[in-house]
Amino acid sequence: xxxxxxxxxxxxxxxxxxxxxxxxxxxxxxxxxxxxxxxxxxxxxxxxxxxxxxxxxxxxxxxxxxxxxxxxxxxxxxxxxxxxxxxxxxxxxxxxxxxxxxxxxxxxxxxxxxxxxxxxxxxxxxxxxxxxxxxxxxxxxxxxxxxxxxxxxxxxxxxxxxxxxxxxxxxxxxxxxxxxxxxxxxxxxxxxxxxxxxxxxxxxxxxxxxxxxxxxxxxxxxxxxxxxxxxxxxxxxxxxxxxxxxxxxxxxxxxxxxxxxxxxxxxxxxxxxxxxxxxxxxxxxxxxx
Amino acid sequence: xxxxxxxxxxxxxxxxxxxxxxxxxxxxxxxxxxxxxxxxxxxxxxxxxxxxxxxxxxxxxxxxxxxxxxxxxxxxxxxxxxxxxxxxxxxxxxxxxxxxxxxxxxxxxxxxxxxxxxxxxxxxxxxxxxxxxxxxxxxxxxxxxxxxxxxxxxxxxxxxxxxxxxxxxxxxxxxxxxxxxxxxxxxxxxxxxxxxxxxxxxxxxxxxxxxxxxxxxxxxxxxxxxxxxxxxxxxxxxxxxxxxxxxxxxxxxxxxxxxxxxxxxxxxxxxxxxxxxxxxxxxxxxxxxxxxxxxxxxx
Numbered sequence: 001x002x003x004x005x006x007x008x009x010x011x012x013x014x015x016x017x018x019x020x021x022x023x024x025x026x027x028x029x030x031x032x033x034x035x036x037x038x039x040x041x042x043x044x045x046x047x048x049x050x051x052x053x054x055x056x057x058x059x060x061x062x063x064x065x066x067x068x069x070x071x072x073x074x075x076x077x078x079x080x081x082x083x084x085x086x087x088x089x090x091x092x093x094x095x096x097x098x099x100x101x102x103x104x105x106x107x108x109x110x111x112x113x114x115x116x117x118x119x120x121x122x123x124x125x126x127x128x129x130x131x132x133x134x135x136x137x138x139x140x141x142x143x144x145x146x147x148x149x150x151x152x153x154x155x156x157x158x159x160x161x162x163x164x165x166x167x168x169x170x171x172x173x174x175x176x177x178x179x180x181x182x183x184x185x186x187x188x189x190x191x192x193x194x195x196x197x198x199x200x201x202x203x204x205x206x207x208x209x210x211x212x213x214x215x216x217x218x219x220x221x222x223x224x225x226x227x228x229x230x231x232x233x234x235x236x237x238x239x240x241x242x243x244x245x246x247x248x249x250x251x252x253x254x255x256x257x258x259x260x261x262x263x264x265x266x267x268x269x270x271x272x273x274x275x276x277x278x279x280x281x282x283x284x285x286x287x288x289x
Numbered sequence: 290x291x292x293x294x295x296x297x298x299x300x301x302x303x304x305x306x307x308x309x310x311x312x313x314x315x316x317x318x319x320x321x322x323x324x325x326x327x328x329x330x331x332x333x334x335x336x337x338x339x340x341x342x343x344x345x346x347x348x349x350x351x352x353x354x355x356x357x358x359x360x361x362x363x364x365x366x367x368x369x370x371x372x373x374x375x376x377x378x379x380x381x382x383x384x385x386x387x388x389x390x391x392x393x394x395x396x397x398x399x400x401x402x403x404x405x406x407x408x409x410x411x412x413x414x415x416x417x418x419x420x421x422x423x424x425x426x427x428x429x430x431x432x433x434x435x436x437x438x439x440x441x442x443x444x445x446x447x448x449x450x451x452x453x454x455x456x457x458x459x460x461x462x463x464x465x466x467x468x469x470x471x472x473x474x475x476x477x478x479x480x481x482x483x484x485x486x487x488x489x490x491x492x493x494x495x496x497x498x499x500x501x502x503x504x505x506x507x508x509x510x511x512x513x514x515x516x517x518x519x520x521x522x523x524x525x526x527x528x529x530x531x532x533x534x535x536x537x538x539x540x541x542x543x544x545x546x547x548x549x550x551x552x553x554x555x556x557x558x559x560x561x562x563x564x565x566x567x568x569x570x571x572x573x574x575x576x577x578x579x580x581x582x583x584x585x586x587x588x
Contacts, residue, residue, distance in 0.1 A: 023387050030382070034397045037457070043423050044412050052421070059426035105308035112301025120305065127316065129572075133518050133541050134565050137326055137548050137558045138319025161312035192300045221405045223521040224541070228549055239407035239521075246411060246528045253421045256411065263408045271403060275396040278403065282462065283469035 041264065048258035055253045070258045077248045078241055079234070080262050087237040090152050090226075091219040094159035098215040099208050102165025107196055109166070110173040111182060121170075128163045133224070140228055154229045159219065165211055172207035173200075210281035213274075238263045327558035337555065344559035353535075354560060357543040358567065360536060364448055364523070365516035368455035373508055376460045377501075380467035381493060395468070398461035406458065410525025413454055417441065444536030447527070451537055454522045463508055470504040471497070506579050510572055517568045520545070540564045 047055055050064035074080065109121050139158075140149075148154040177200065185195040223239045230236060233244065245259040271278065327344055329337035348354055379398065383391050401409065416423050417440045425437040440446055474497065482492045520541040523531065531538025531546075540560065548557025 026382060027389065030379075030388070030394050033379075034394060037397050037401060037461075040412055040416060043416060047415075047423065055423075056421040059423055059430045101308050101311070105305050108301045108304025112298045112304065114298045114301040117301065120309075124308075127312070129514065130320070131514055131518055131565060131568055133520075133544060134561050135316070135319030135323050136544065136561060137554050138322035139315065140549070141322055141326075141554075142314065142319055157311065158315035161308050161316050166308065186297075192297070192303075196304070217403050221403075221407075223405075223407045223524075224545065228545070239405050242405070242408050242411055243525055243529075246414075246525070253415055253418070256415055260408050260412050260415070264404055264412075267404055268400075271396070271400055275400075276392070279395060279399055279465055282399070282465050 041268070044257055044261045044264065048254060048261040050254050050257075052252050052254050055257075066254055067258070070254045073252070074245075074249075074255045074259055078244060078259065080238075080241060080259065082234060083236060083238045083241040083263075084266075086152070086235060087220055087239075090155050090222075090237055091216050093152070093156040094219040095212050095215040097156065097160040098162040098165050099212055101160040102162050102211070103169050103201060103204055103208065104196065105166045106169035106173055107200055110170050110177075111179070124163050124166050128167070136224070136228060143229055149229060150231045150235060152235065155219075155222070155225055159215070162215065165215065168211050169204060169207050172204060177203055209277075210284055213278055213281045217278075323558040323561055326555050327562050329555045331554045332552050333554055340555070344556050345563070347556065348559050348563050354540070354543065354563065356535060357538050357540045358564070360448065361517055361519060361539040361541075364451045364455070364519060364537075364539065365512075367449060368452035368459070369509075369512050369516055372456050372460045372463055373505070373512070375456075376463035377467050377505075379460070379464045380471055381497065383464070384468060384471045395461075395465065399465055400461065401458045402462040404458070406454075406521035407525045409454055409458065410522045413450060414441075414526045414528070417450065441527075442533050444534045447533060448536045451519070451523045451526060454526070455516075455519065458522075459512075466504060466508060467501065470501050474500050502579070506575070509575050509579075513571045513575065514568060517564060517571070 046060055046063050048070060049067040050060055051066040051069070054060060054064055054066070105124075109117060109124075143149045143154045148157070181199065181203075182195060185199050190198070220237075221239065222237075223243075226237050226240050227243075230240065233241075236244070242259060242263050245256045249255045249259075326337060328339060328341060330340045330343075331337035382388060383394060388394075417425075419425065419437050419439050419441065422437070422440070424440070425434070428434045429437065440450075479492055479496060482496055483489070487495070518541050519539045523537040523539055524542055524545075527537050529542075531542050541564070544557050544560040544564070547553050547560060
């Protein structure tokens with residue numbers, strides 16, 4: 001057995017040693033494409049450290065020394081850290097609601113055979129196909145009626161009804177949570193909601209982690225929602241502050257680059273740490289979806 | 290015993306209730322209210338006045354609406370065709386054993402997808418600006434051009450630029466989904482075909498592609514729904530103007546502009562439903578086209 005293995009390994013080594021020209025070309029093309037993906041982000045970071053005069057005069061490759069000046073100039077009009085905080089509040093709370101109520105709903109559909117279960121579940125699935133912009137004007141109206149315009153709640157509350165979350169978690173429950181778990185909890189005298197909160201919810205952790213990444217990124221990057229529902233600068237999340245940069249600093253390119261860089265850098269850092277998990281959850285979501 | 294389980298089963302309603310209450314208030318009601326508004330004239334302050342089908346008749350004859358629809362479709366098609374093909378090729382290549390640094394390539398190609406679209410729009414606007422744009426500086430540095438080019442004045446170029454941003458953002462995402470699909474195809478099957486003498490290209494077209502069909506269809510349909518709603522990138526790229534010559538004004542930008550900067554909520558709602566009808570038609574078309582192909586192949 002081991003002999004067979006070593007033989008195949010040797011064969012593979014032979015194949016690997018014969019470097020085909022086509023393989024080299026493929027690698028060069030891959031590297032080129034990767035460069036195209038990276039260069040704009042590199043430009044963004046480097047240009048944020050230069051004065052407007054530098055930027056207007058030549059193509060720049062290395063970082064400059066105007067970072068502090070650009071930063072100070074930017075903070076005169078734009079409180080980027082406030083934007084971070086707002087984005088965190090909105091995306092964090094939205095994600096928590098999406099996960100908890102998505103799981104609650106999925107559990108209800110997966111483990112209780114009430115009348116209308118199938119029809120209602122299909123209804124939830126169907127809502128996934130409805131484009132968001134369809135209710136844009138109506139959303140504005142209901143937020144006005146509920147006095148929620150220009151509040152973070154207007155962006156957070158609707159996250160409790162995320163159809164994709166229901167679908168995603170139900171698949172996971174169907175595949176991994178046996179009825180025996182629930183029955184034994186009932187025998188022990190636990191109520192239905194206690195069973196869900198104490199026993200089921202922790203078991204859903206892997207699915208919720210993957211889903212949470214999606215939900216957080218989606219909410220963090222949301223642009224048209226806050227554009228329509230928020231009016232005060234101090235309540236704006238990052239994407240809206242980025243858009244404000246254009247208005248305030250139309251011709252000051254260094255400051256605008258710096259603002260964009262500050263909005264993207266955290267994403268780069270988070271992605272550098274969690275890229276495997278993030279990509280993994282995209283793949284899971286797609287295959288199950 | 291029986292009645293006991295029945296009682297327990299009714300607990301299900303309690304579990305699904307919060308979701309449905311939120312959905313009715315923030316999901317369904319806004320859509321129904323928008324539908325109602327699309328038959329009214331409403332400035333946001335007075336009571337909506339019923340105007341019957343007037344908004345839809347206006348929409349049908351609104352040259353501007355058709356233009357934004359054309360822009361949206363043009364931007365979508367120019368981005369989605371390379372997106373779905375390049376990503377498929379990349380997925381197949383990155384599935385090959387000989388490629389080095391697979392996970393790095395995967396990560397780099399995917400990364401733009403999670404970056405805020407609004408930030409990407411502004412970044413590209415800065416790079417392609419006239420006087421201080423690094424793209425012009427780069428071309429001048431290489432001696433390709435002598436004077437900076439006014440890229441932002443060129444309608445076709447700017448529309449292409451929006452498509453490019455979308456491609457940049459989504460090809461890596463498509464690639465990840467294709468790779469997930471490829472991992473569902475057994476390697477033994479592909480290797481057996483190669484041992485039987487089929488070339489890589491032949492294996493791709495005869496085995497891989499047909500097996501990936503459900504995933505391709507999934508990607509086409511989701512990209513229609515997403516692509517018809519393009520907003521963030523052209524909005525931030527052009528600072529909300531949709532210029533030059535309204536070439537980058539998409540339908541959702543027109544909807545936003547009509548409802549929220551000119552306060553014509555009724556007509557804005559009609560635009561939303563007009564666009565929805567277009568999305569439904571295209572979704573059905575792509576479904577039937579895919580199904581017809583399958584049937585033809587079976588015959």
